[in-house]
Amino acid sequence: MPIRRASLAPLAAVSLAALAVLTLGGCDSGSDAEPDRAGGPSVLVPGKPGEDNRTMSAEDAAQQRADDDSPNSADIDYARMMIQHHSQALEMTELAPDRAESSQVKKLAERIEASQGPEIAVMKSWLESHGEGEKGEGHHHGPMPGMATEGQLKNLRAAEGKAFDQLFVTLMITHHEGAITMATDVKSQGNNVRIEEMADDVIAQQTSEITRMHRMA
Numbered sequence: 001m002p003i004r005r006a007s008l009a010p011l012a013a014v015s016l017a018a019l020a021v022l023t024l025g026g027c028d029s030g031s032d033a034e035p036d037r038a039g040g041p042s043v044l045v046p047g048k049p050g051e052d053n054r055t056m057s058a059e060d061a062a063q064q065r066a067d068d069d070s071p072n073s074a075d076i077d078y079a080r081m082m083i084q085h086h087s088q089a090l091e092m093t094e095l096a097p098d099r100a101e102s103s104q105v106k107k108l109a110e111r112i113e114a115s116q117g118p119e120i121a122v123m124k125s126w127l128e129s130h131g132e133g134e135k136g137e138g139h140h141h142g143p144m145p146g147m148a149t150e151g152q153l154k155n156l157r158a159a160e161g162k163a164f165d166q167l168f169v170t171l172m173i174t175h176h177e178g179a180i181t182m183a184t185d186v187k188s189q190g191n192n193v194r195i196e197e198m199a200d201d202v203i204a205q206q207t208s209e210i211t212r213m214h215r216m217a
Helices: 002-032 058-067 073-093 103-129 150-158 161-189 193-216
Strands: 042-045 054-057
Touching (some): 054 058, 073 193, 103 193, 161 193
16 A cells, blocks of 8 residues: 555656646647737628628638638629720720821720720620629619710710810720729729739729820820
């Protein structure tokens, strides 16, 4: 029996040492724990088509976006609206060959037509691939920044020469600025990577064209 009691002493020491290590480890892990993010900034995340919007932390929203790029309502609306927005730009550029006097305006109209025509096709294909093809062909009744009014389009159709050039550039600058606004909005509200890429292209290309048009004005 004395031999047994003596053998228990080292075991007790080991147990106490292990307990101390565990206790210290618990303290260390607590000091390295993430701070509470409950008081951090929150963002409004548009829901997918048919779903309500949600509010979550900026970090959680970013993580969700990284994990899932399924289109939400902002992505769908952007594609639908930009198809109409581009279509009006093409309606305006079709007038340039017969009515413009400036070769610069004619070349600008050609560049816009060459870029925005294919972009419309891409956005229609994207909508179809996400089950929104038929809806995407309809008219979106919400306001779209930069769109020319019917009265402005009527005046453009009636103008010729320098008057046409001046009105075309003025309307197209406003039109491009509206497209950039829409693209910037969807970059912060959308969730789909392909739409974000298209929005980046719109911002880069139309910003460059605005700079060029200001030199013409």
